[in-house]
Amino acid sequence: MQTGGGDLPAREAEESYADYAYRVLCDELIVLDIKPGEPLNDDVISRRLGVGRTPIREAMKRLESDHLVVAYPRRGTFAAGVDITDLAEISEIRQLLEPAASARAARMASPKTRQELKEFAREVDQLLGRQLGQRDLMRLDMRVHRTIYRATGSRHMEDVLIRYDNVATRIWSLVLEKLPPVSEHIAQHIELLDCIADGDADTAAQLTTKHVADFEQLIRSVL
Template sequence: MADAGGAPVRAEDPSAPRRQDDESFADFAYRILCDELIVLDIKPGEPLNDDVISRRLGVGRTPIREAMKRLESDHLVVAYPRRGTFAAGVDITDLAEISEIRQLLEPAAAARAARHASPQLRSELRDFARDVGQLLPGMQSQQDLMRLDMRVHRMIYRATGSRHLEDVLIRYDNLATRIWSLVLEKLPPVSEHIAQHIELLEHIAAGDSEAAARLTSRHVTDFENHIRAVL
Protein backbone atom coordinates (compact mmCIF):
# COMPACT_ATOMS: atom_id res chain seq x y z
CA MET A 1 0.00 0.00 0.00
CA ALA A 2 1.18 3.54 -0.71
CA ASP A 3 2.79 5.50 2.08
CA ALA A 4 1.34 8.93 2.88
CA GLY A 5 4.81 10.44 3.06
CA GLY A 6 7.79 10.39 0.78
CA ALA A 7 8.95 6.84 1.42
CA PRO A 8 8.86 4.52 -1.58
CA VAL A 9 6.37 1.70 -1.81
CA ARG A 10 6.62 -1.48 -3.82
CA ALA A 11 5.61 -1.01 -7.43
CA GLU A 12 3.17 -3.64 -8.65
CA ASP A 13 4.61 -3.58 -12.16
CA PRO A 14 8.15 -5.02 -12.28
CA SER A 15 8.75 -3.00 -15.46
CA ALA A 16 7.96 0.27 -13.66
CA PRO A 17 10.32 3.15 -14.57
CA ARG A 18 13.38 3.63 -12.41
CA ARG A 19 14.25 6.65 -10.29
CA GLN A 20 17.65 8.20 -10.94
CA ASP A 21 20.10 8.29 -8.04
CA ASP A 22 20.05 12.08 -7.75
CA GLU A 23 16.28 12.39 -8.14
CA SER A 24 13.80 13.08 -5.34
CA PHE A 25 10.65 10.97 -5.32
CA ALA A 26 8.57 14.02 -6.30
CA ASP A 27 10.91 14.86 -9.20
CA PHE A 28 10.81 11.24 -10.35
CA ALA A 29 7.00 11.15 -10.30
CA TYR A 30 6.86 14.50 -12.09
CA ARG A 31 9.28 13.37 -14.82
CA ILE A 32 7.41 10.15 -15.58
CA LEU A 33 3.91 11.65 -15.46
CA CYS A 34 4.98 14.68 -17.49
CA ASP A 35 6.34 12.45 -20.25
CA GLU A 36 3.19 10.30 -20.26
CA LEU A 37 0.95 13.36 -20.43
CA ILE A 38 2.95 14.99 -23.21
CA VAL A 39 3.01 11.99 -25.56
CA LEU A 40 -0.59 11.19 -24.59
CA ASP A 41 0.11 7.84 -22.98
CA ILE A 42 -2.24 9.41 -20.44
CA LYS A 43 -5.13 10.53 -22.61
CA PRO A 44 -6.73 14.00 -22.37
CA GLY A 45 -9.53 13.89 -19.80
CA GLU A 46 -8.25 10.69 -18.17
CA PRO A 47 -8.44 10.70 -14.35
CA LEU A 48 -5.21 10.50 -12.37
CA ASN A 49 -5.64 8.59 -9.12
CA ASP A 50 -2.99 9.10 -6.43
CA ASP A 51 -3.21 5.54 -5.11
CA VAL A 52 -3.02 3.92 -8.55
CA ILE A 53 -0.04 6.05 -9.59
CA SER A 54 1.64 5.49 -6.23
CA ARG A 55 1.50 1.71 -6.65
CA ARG A 56 2.54 1.87 -10.30
CA LEU A 57 5.61 4.03 -9.69
CA GLY A 58 6.49 2.71 -6.25
CA VAL A 59 6.32 6.20 -4.74
CA GLY A 60 4.39 7.47 -1.72
CA ARG A 61 1.28 9.61 -2.11
CA THR A 62 2.89 12.85 -0.86
CA PRO A 63 5.47 13.02 -3.71
CA ILE A 64 2.68 12.16 -6.16
CA ARG A 65 0.64 15.10 -4.90
CA GLU A 66 3.67 17.40 -5.14
CA ALA A 67 4.17 16.27 -8.73
CA MET A 68 0.48 16.88 -9.49
CA LYS A 69 0.74 20.47 -8.27
CA ARG A 70 3.66 21.10 -10.62
CA LEU A 71 1.81 19.47 -13.51
CA GLU A 72 -1.20 21.66 -12.80
CA SER A 73 0.96 24.79 -12.94
CA ASP A 74 2.29 23.49 -16.28
CA HIS A 75 -1.31 23.25 -17.58
CA LEU A 76 -0.90 19.51 -18.10
CA VAL A 77 -3.49 18.45 -15.51
CA VAL A 78 -6.64 20.05 -14.13
CA ALA A 79 -7.86 19.60 -10.55
CA TYR A 80 -11.53 19.92 -9.64
CA PRO A 81 -12.73 20.12 -6.02
CA ARG A 82 -14.44 16.89 -4.91
CA ARG A 83 -14.02 15.41 -8.40
CA GLY A 84 -10.31 14.74 -8.63
CA THR A 85 -7.43 15.43 -11.03
CA PHE A 86 -7.62 14.84 -14.78
CA ALA A 87 -5.26 15.10 -17.74
CA ALA A 88 -5.78 18.47 -19.38
CA GLY A 89 -7.47 18.59 -22.74
CA VAL A 90 -5.57 19.40 -25.92
CA ASP A 91 -7.06 22.34 -27.79
CA ILE A 92 -5.91 22.59 -31.41
CA THR A 93 -7.05 26.22 -31.46
CA ASP A 94 -4.13 27.00 -29.11
CA LEU A 95 -1.66 26.12 -31.90
CA ALA A 96 -1.43 29.64 -33.35
CA GLU A 97 -0.80 31.28 -29.97
CA ILE A 98 1.73 28.66 -28.85
CA SER A 99 3.56 28.89 -32.19
CA GLU A 100 3.67 32.68 -31.98
CA ILE A 101 5.21 32.57 -28.51
CA ARG A 102 7.71 29.91 -29.54
CA GLN A 103 8.62 31.87 -32.66
CA LEU A 104 9.61 34.75 -30.40
CA LEU A 105 11.45 32.75 -27.75
CA GLU A 106 13.02 29.72 -29.43
CA PRO A 107 15.31 31.57 -31.92
CA ALA A 108 16.40 33.91 -29.12
CA ALA A 109 17.17 30.91 -26.93
CA ALA A 110 19.20 29.18 -29.64
CA ALA A 111 21.18 32.37 -30.26
CA ARG A 112 21.78 32.82 -26.53
CA ALA A 113 22.93 29.21 -26.24
CA ALA A 114 25.38 29.76 -29.11
CA ARG A 115 26.81 32.77 -27.29
CA HIS A 116 26.84 31.51 -23.70
CA ALA A 117 27.22 27.72 -23.69
CA SER A 118 30.18 26.52 -21.66
CA PRO A 119 33.03 24.63 -23.35
CA GLN A 120 31.77 21.42 -21.73
CA LEU A 121 28.24 21.99 -23.03
CA ARG A 122 29.56 22.73 -26.52
CA SER A 123 31.31 19.38 -26.46
CA GLU A 124 28.08 17.71 -25.28
CA LEU A 125 26.14 19.43 -28.06
CA ARG A 126 28.58 18.12 -30.71
CA ASP A 127 28.39 14.62 -29.27
CA PHE A 128 24.60 14.75 -29.15
CA ALA A 129 24.39 15.97 -32.74
CA ARG A 130 26.37 12.88 -33.73
CA ASP A 131 24.15 10.66 -31.56
CA VAL A 132 20.98 12.03 -33.15
CA GLY A 133 22.36 11.26 -36.61
CA GLN A 134 23.10 7.68 -35.54
CA LEU A 135 19.79 7.12 -33.73
CA LEU A 136 17.38 8.46 -36.35
CA PRO A 137 17.78 5.75 -39.03
CA GLY A 138 16.82 3.00 -36.58
CA MET A 139 13.85 4.76 -35.00
CA GLN A 140 10.44 3.58 -36.20
CA SER A 141 8.13 4.68 -33.40
CA GLN A 142 6.71 8.16 -33.83
CA GLN A 143 6.51 8.52 -30.04
CA ASP A 144 10.18 7.61 -29.65
CA LEU A 145 11.02 10.20 -32.30
CA MET A 146 9.06 12.82 -30.38
CA ARG A 147 10.90 11.93 -27.19
CA LEU A 148 14.18 12.42 -29.04
CA ASP A 149 12.92 15.79 -30.27
CA MET A 150 12.16 16.77 -26.68
CA ARG A 151 15.65 15.72 -25.57
CA VAL A 152 17.22 18.00 -28.18
CA HIS A 153 15.09 20.94 -27.12
CA ARG A 154 15.89 20.37 -23.42
CA MET A 155 19.62 20.38 -24.12
CA ILE A 156 19.39 23.63 -26.07
CA TYR A 157 17.32 25.25 -23.32
CA ARG A 158 19.89 24.16 -20.72
CA ALA A 159 22.67 25.62 -22.85
CA THR A 160 21.10 29.11 -22.60
CA GLY A 161 22.33 29.32 -19.01
CA SER A 162 19.07 30.96 -17.96
CA ARG A 163 16.89 28.92 -15.63
CA HIS A 164 13.95 31.29 -16.07
CA LEU A 165 14.09 31.10 -19.85
CA GLU A 166 14.56 27.33 -19.68
CA ASP A 167 11.42 26.90 -17.55
CA VAL A 168 9.27 28.97 -19.92
CA LEU A 169 10.59 27.21 -23.01
CA ILE A 170 9.97 23.76 -21.54
CA ARG A 171 6.39 24.67 -20.68
CA TYR A 172 5.55 25.80 -24.22
CA ASP A 173 7.46 22.96 -25.85
CA ASN A 174 5.43 20.54 -23.72
CA LEU A 175 2.16 22.11 -24.88
CA ALA A 176 3.29 22.12 -28.51
CA THR A 177 4.35 18.47 -28.32
CA ARG A 178 0.95 17.48 -26.90
CA ILE A 179 -0.70 19.02 -29.97
CA TRP A 180 1.80 17.19 -32.18
CA SER A 181 1.09 13.92 -30.36
CA LEU A 182 -2.65 14.38 -30.92
CA VAL A 183 -2.23 14.20 -34.70
CA LEU A 184 0.90 12.04 -34.79
CA GLU A 185 -0.79 9.08 -36.46
CA LYS A 186 -1.88 11.31 -39.34
CA LEU A 187 1.61 12.67 -39.95
CA PRO A 188 4.31 11.20 -42.15
CA PRO A 189 7.42 10.04 -40.24
CA VAL A 190 8.81 13.01 -38.32
CA SER A 191 12.45 11.87 -38.60
CA GLU A 192 13.21 14.48 -41.29
CA HIS A 193 11.82 17.22 -39.07
CA ILE A 194 13.99 16.05 -36.18
CA ALA A 195 17.05 15.72 -38.43
CA GLN A 196 17.03 19.53 -38.70
CA HIS A 197 18.34 19.52 -35.13
CA ILE A 198 21.68 18.02 -36.14
CA GLU A 199 22.75 21.14 -38.00
CA LEU A 200 21.23 23.34 -35.30
CA LEU A 201 23.19 21.64 -32.52
CA GLU A 202 26.38 22.00 -34.56
CA HIS A 203 25.79 25.73 -35.11
CA ILE A 204 25.17 26.29 -31.41
CA ALA A 205 28.31 24.33 -30.51
CA ALA A 206 30.29 26.45 -33.00
CA GLY A 207 28.94 29.69 -31.52
CA ASP A 208 27.13 30.77 -34.69
CA SER A 209 24.19 32.58 -33.10
CA GLU A 210 22.73 33.96 -36.35
CA ALA A 211 22.58 30.55 -38.05
CA ALA A 212 21.18 28.96 -34.88
CA ALA A 213 18.39 31.54 -34.66
CA ARG A 214 17.58 31.21 -38.36
CA LEU A 215 17.34 27.41 -38.25
CA THR A 216 15.25 27.47 -35.09
CA SER A 217 12.79 29.92 -36.63
CA ARG A 218 12.40 27.60 -39.63
CA HIS A 219 11.95 24.60 -37.34
CA VAL A 220 9.10 26.24 -35.40
CA THR A 221 7.41 27.32 -38.64
CA ASP A 222 7.74 23.82 -40.11
CA PHE A 223 6.18 22.38 -36.96
CA GLU A 224 3.09 24.55 -37.30
CA ASN A 225 2.81 23.86 -41.04
CA HIS A 226 3.03 20.09 -40.50
CA ILE A 227 0.18 20.24 -37.99
CA ARG A 228 -2.03 22.45 -40.12
CA ALA A 229 -1.52 20.18 -43.13
CA VAL A 230 -3.37 17.32 -41.41
CA LEU A 231 -6.11 19.30 -39.66
Protein backbone atom coordinates in the same frame (compact mmCIF):
# COMPACT_ATOMS: atom_id res chain seq x y z
CA MET B 1 -7.42 4.75 -14.32
CA GLN B 2 -3.81 5.38 -15.29
CA THR B 3 -2.22 2.61 -17.27
CA GLY B 4 0.61 4.70 -18.70
CA GLY B 5 2.64 3.70 -21.70
CA GLY B 6 3.97 0.29 -20.64
CA ASP B 7 7.31 -0.37 -18.91
CA LEU B 8 8.27 2.37 -16.48
CA PRO B 9 11.68 4.05 -16.60
CA ALA B 10 13.97 3.39 -13.66
CA ARG B 11 14.42 6.00 -10.96
CA GLU B 12 17.83 7.63 -11.23
CA ALA B 13 20.30 7.33 -8.36
CA GLU B 14 20.10 10.95 -7.18
CA GLU B 15 16.43 11.42 -8.09
CA SER B 16 13.86 12.03 -5.35
CA TYR B 17 10.62 10.08 -5.41
CA ALA B 18 8.69 13.27 -6.15
CA ASP B 19 11.01 14.12 -9.06
CA TYR B 20 10.70 10.57 -10.38
CA ALA B 21 6.90 10.66 -10.21
CA TYR B 22 6.89 14.05 -11.91
CA ARG B 23 9.18 12.86 -14.71
CA VAL B 24 7.14 9.73 -15.45
CA LEU B 25 3.75 11.45 -15.29
CA CYS B 26 4.95 14.47 -17.27
CA ASP B 27 6.11 12.23 -20.10
CA GLU B 28 2.85 10.24 -20.09
CA LEU B 29 0.78 13.40 -20.12
CA ILE B 30 2.79 15.02 -22.93
CA VAL B 31 2.69 12.01 -25.28
CA LEU B 32 -0.96 11.38 -24.30
CA ASP B 33 -0.40 7.95 -22.77
CA ILE B 34 -2.63 9.56 -20.13
CA LYS B 35 -5.47 10.86 -22.25
CA PRO B 36 -6.84 14.42 -22.02
CA GLY B 37 -9.62 14.53 -19.45
CA GLU B 38 -8.58 11.26 -17.81
CA PRO B 39 -8.76 11.31 -13.98
CA LEU B 40 -5.55 10.91 -12.02
CA ASN B 41 -5.99 9.06 -8.73
CA ASP B 42 -3.23 9.35 -6.12
CA ASP B 43 -3.69 5.79 -4.85
CA VAL B 44 -3.65 4.21 -8.30
CA ILE B 45 -0.58 6.16 -9.38
CA SER B 46 1.17 5.46 -6.08
CA ARG B 47 0.75 1.70 -6.53
CA ARG B 48 1.72 1.81 -10.20
CA LEU B 49 4.92 3.79 -9.65
CA GLY B 50 5.81 2.23 -6.31
CA VAL B 51 5.98 5.70 -4.78
CA GLY B 52 4.26 7.05 -1.65
CA ARG B 53 1.26 9.35 -1.88
CA THR B 54 3.12 12.40 -0.55
CA PRO B 55 5.63 12.47 -3.44
CA ILE B 56 2.72 11.87 -5.83
CA ARG B 57 0.92 14.93 -4.44
CA GLU B 58 4.11 17.00 -4.80
CA ALA B 59 4.41 15.88 -8.42
CA MET B 60 0.76 16.72 -9.06
CA LYS B 61 1.26 20.27 -7.80
CA ARG B 62 4.14 20.74 -10.23
CA LEU B 63 2.11 19.28 -13.09
CA GLU B 64 -0.74 21.63 -12.26
CA SER B 65 1.61 24.63 -12.39
CA ASP B 66 2.78 23.33 -15.78
CA HIS B 67 -0.86 23.30 -16.95
CA LEU B 68 -0.64 19.57 -17.66
CA VAL B 69 -3.29 18.66 -15.10
CA VAL B 70 -6.31 20.48 -13.73
CA ALA B 71 -7.55 20.10 -10.15
CA TYR B 72 -11.20 20.67 -9.25
CA PRO B 73 -12.42 20.95 -5.65
CA ARG B 74 -14.35 17.84 -4.56
CA ARG B 75 -13.99 16.35 -8.06
CA GLY B 76 -10.32 15.43 -8.27
CA THR B 77 -7.43 15.94 -10.68
CA PHE B 78 -7.65 15.38 -14.43
CA ALA B 79 -5.28 15.46 -17.38
CA ALA B 80 -5.54 18.84 -19.08
CA GLY B 81 -7.29 19.01 -22.40
CA VAL B 82 -5.56 19.61 -25.73
CA ASP B 83 -7.03 22.33 -27.91
CA ILE B 84 -5.82 22.15 -31.49
CA THR B 85 -6.92 25.77 -31.98
CA ASP B 86 -4.02 26.78 -29.68
CA LEU B 87 -1.58 25.86 -32.46
CA ALA B 88 -1.42 29.32 -34.06
CA GLU B 89 -0.90 31.13 -30.75
CA ILE B 90 1.67 28.61 -29.49
CA SER B 91 3.56 28.81 -32.79
CA GLU B 92 3.62 32.61 -32.65
CA ILE B 93 5.04 32.57 -29.12
CA ARG B 94 7.61 29.92 -30.02
CA GLN B 95 8.66 31.89 -33.11
CA LEU B 96 9.67 34.68 -30.72
CA LEU B 97 11.24 32.64 -27.93
CA GLU B 98 12.89 29.61 -29.54
CA PRO B 99 15.25 31.53 -31.90
CA ALA B 100 16.24 33.77 -29.00
CA ALA B 101 17.05 30.69 -26.92
CA SER B 102 19.18 29.13 -29.66
CA ALA B 103 21.07 32.39 -30.19
CA ARG B 104 21.64 32.79 -26.45
CA ALA B 105 22.87 29.20 -26.15
CA ALA B 106 25.31 29.84 -29.01
CA ARG B 107 26.64 32.89 -27.16
CA MET B 108 26.59 31.61 -23.58
CA ALA B 109 27.35 27.87 -23.66
CA SER B 110 30.49 26.80 -21.82
CA PRO B 111 33.27 24.89 -23.62
CA LYS B 112 32.08 21.71 -21.86
CA THR B 113 28.50 22.28 -23.01
CA ARG B 114 29.65 22.97 -26.57
CA GLN B 115 31.46 19.65 -26.65
CA GLU B 116 28.37 17.90 -25.27
CA LEU B 117 26.22 19.53 -27.96
CA LYS B 118 28.61 18.27 -30.66
CA GLU B 119 28.43 14.76 -29.23
CA PHE B 120 24.66 14.94 -28.95
CA ALA B 121 24.38 16.00 -32.59
CA ARG B 122 26.26 12.83 -33.58
CA GLU B 123 23.99 10.78 -31.30
CA VAL B 124 20.88 12.24 -32.95
CA ASP B 125 22.31 11.39 -36.37
CA GLN B 126 22.92 7.80 -35.28
CA LEU B 127 19.48 7.42 -33.70
CA LEU B 128 17.77 8.66 -36.85
CA GLY B 129 19.53 5.89 -38.76
CA ARG B 130 17.72 3.29 -36.65
CA GLN B 131 14.26 3.98 -38.09
CA LEU B 132 12.70 4.92 -34.76
CA GLY B 133 8.95 4.85 -34.30
CA GLN B 134 6.95 8.07 -34.25
CA ARG B 135 6.72 8.31 -30.45
CA ASP B 136 10.43 7.67 -30.01
CA LEU B 137 11.13 10.38 -32.58
CA MET B 138 8.88 12.73 -30.67
CA ARG B 139 10.74 12.01 -27.45
CA LEU B 140 14.04 12.61 -29.24
CA ASP B 141 12.72 15.98 -30.41
CA MET B 142 11.88 16.84 -26.81
CA ARG B 143 15.38 15.85 -25.69
CA VAL B 144 16.95 18.17 -28.25
CA HIS B 145 14.78 21.11 -27.28
CA ARG B 146 15.45 20.64 -23.58
CA THR B 147 19.19 20.32 -24.21
CA ILE B 148 19.16 23.65 -26.05
CA TYR B 149 17.05 25.33 -23.37
CA ARG B 150 19.48 24.15 -20.69
CA ALA B 151 22.42 25.44 -22.74
CA THR B 152 21.01 28.98 -22.53
CA GLY B 153 22.11 29.12 -18.91
CA SER B 154 18.85 30.87 -18.03
CA ARG B 155 16.58 29.00 -15.66
CA HIS B 156 13.70 31.39 -16.35
CA MET B 157 13.98 31.04 -20.11
CA GLU B 158 14.29 27.26 -19.77
CA ASP B 159 11.14 27.01 -17.63
CA VAL B 160 9.03 29.09 -20.02
CA LEU B 161 10.26 27.28 -23.12
CA ILE B 162 9.63 23.83 -21.63
CA ARG B 163 6.06 24.84 -20.84
CA TYR B 164 5.32 25.92 -24.41
CA ASP B 165 7.18 22.97 -25.90
CA ASN B 166 5.01 20.68 -23.76
CA VAL B 167 1.86 22.23 -25.24
CA ALA B 168 3.24 21.95 -28.78
CA THR B 169 4.22 18.32 -28.25
CA ARG B 170 0.78 17.44 -26.88
CA ILE B 171 -0.76 18.90 -30.04
CA TRP B 172 1.76 16.88 -32.04
CA SER B 173 0.77 13.72 -30.12
CA LEU B 174 -2.88 14.36 -30.91
CA VAL B 175 -2.28 13.98 -34.66
CA LEU B 176 0.78 11.73 -34.55
CA GLU B 177 -0.87 8.74 -36.19
CA LYS B 178 -1.89 10.88 -39.17
CA LEU B 179 1.61 12.19 -39.83
CA PRO B 180 4.21 10.75 -42.17
CA PRO B 181 7.51 9.73 -40.50
CA VAL B 182 8.91 12.85 -38.86
CA SER B 183 12.58 11.85 -38.98
CA GLU B 184 13.34 14.57 -41.55
CA HIS B 185 11.87 17.18 -39.22
CA ILE B 186 14.01 15.87 -36.35
CA ALA B 187 17.12 15.80 -38.57
CA GLN B 188 17.02 19.61 -38.75
CA HIS B 189 18.34 19.57 -35.20
CA ILE B 190 21.73 18.16 -36.20
CA GLU B 191 22.83 21.31 -38.02
CA LEU B 192 21.25 23.45 -35.31
CA LEU B 193 23.16 21.72 -32.51
CA ASP B 194 26.40 22.11 -34.46
CA CYS B 195 25.73 25.83 -35.04
CA ILE B 196 25.11 26.41 -31.34
CA ALA B 197 28.24 24.47 -30.44
CA ASP B 198 30.23 26.59 -32.93
CA GLY B 199 28.87 29.83 -31.46
CA ASP B 200 27.05 30.84 -34.65
CA ALA B 201 24.13 32.68 -33.02
CA ASP B 202 22.66 34.18 -36.21
CA THR B 203 22.47 30.90 -38.12
CA ALA B 204 21.18 29.09 -35.03
CA ALA B 205 18.33 31.60 -34.74
CA GLN B 206 17.50 31.30 -38.45
CA LEU B 207 17.44 27.50 -38.34
CA THR B 208 15.22 27.57 -35.27
CA THR B 209 12.76 29.96 -36.90
CA LYS B 210 12.47 27.57 -39.86
CA HIS B 211 12.11 24.56 -37.56
CA VAL B 212 9.20 26.08 -35.64
CA ALA B 213 7.50 27.18 -38.87
CA ASP B 214 7.95 23.71 -40.36
CA PHE B 215 6.41 22.18 -37.24
CA GLU B 216 3.27 24.29 -37.59
CA GLN B 217 3.03 23.49 -41.30
CA LEU B 218 3.48 19.76 -40.57
CA ILE B 219 0.60 19.77 -38.09
CA ARG B 220 -1.67 21.83 -40.34
CA SER B 221 -1.06 19.42 -43.23
CA VAL B 222 -3.12 16.74 -41.46
CA LEU B 223 -5.84 18.88 -39.90
